[in-house]
Amino acid sequence: MKFNAWIIPLAGMLMLAGPGGASAGDPDIDPCPNSPNCVSTKADPSDAKHYMAPLDFSGDGAQAIEKLAAIISAMPRTEIVAKTDKYVHAVFSSKIFKFKDDVKILVDEEAKQIHFRSASRTGYSDFGMNKKRMEEICAKFKQ
Template identity: 30%
Template sequence: MKYLLIFLAVVMLVALGLLALSFYSARVPEGLGVNEDGLADCPDRDNCVASEASAPGRRVPPIEAVGPENEVMDRLSSAVLDLGGEIAERQGPYLRAVFTSPLWRFRDDLECLYRPAEGRIEIRSASRVGYSDFGVNRRRVETLREALARP
């Protein structure tokens, strides 16, 4: 009986900790958006990937795209919505979407910046909390890349 109570107490503490992280992830992080160099770099954590990341292990290739800004951004918006994202901001060549995990409601930010002169979309996907995302953001970027490659 004693071990059962200890086990239940540990489970409750873990659940409360995850719930607290979920509430914390509701806050939009500072530094999102376009700065003079493009999108923000990834922090020193394994829960972010970006096409312009300074750390090679966090870098992903940009998404190839050509066409008028409105058409590319409309297609990008549709693909993000199809993947379960919610468009939080869209201004000109910039788009920010939020993805929410089903169980604990953790939030991740996906940012895209279309650079028509270079024929690419710079991309950044990052979790708001934690130190690892178990590859979720990298898979999200690759799934988005595949969706945009389809005719």
């Protein structure tokens, strides 16, 4: 009985910490898997199919996130599922089959850069959709 009293809360804390001990409230941008249905600023720059350069910004990171959230919200079949003053997680759904793509954006205030990852949840190829989407978001952000 005493064992259960402390093991369940401990297991819950470990699940929240996730791999590497990062807390659930401290988001990060993961590199892409080997499949071609993902782009990320954290991919190796020599990996042309996955790498995109981070966005540079000036001013306040929270304002940059607000601008990006507004751009994303105006796009079709999009839902913002998480947002802080330095992070946005949005889900895009394809028109016909309703496939889901996750877009995660993180502001690096110190470097004045915005990192992102756009990846399909399922399948292997996305016919370049994630890259096209991030190019569109980046172009609108720079306007």
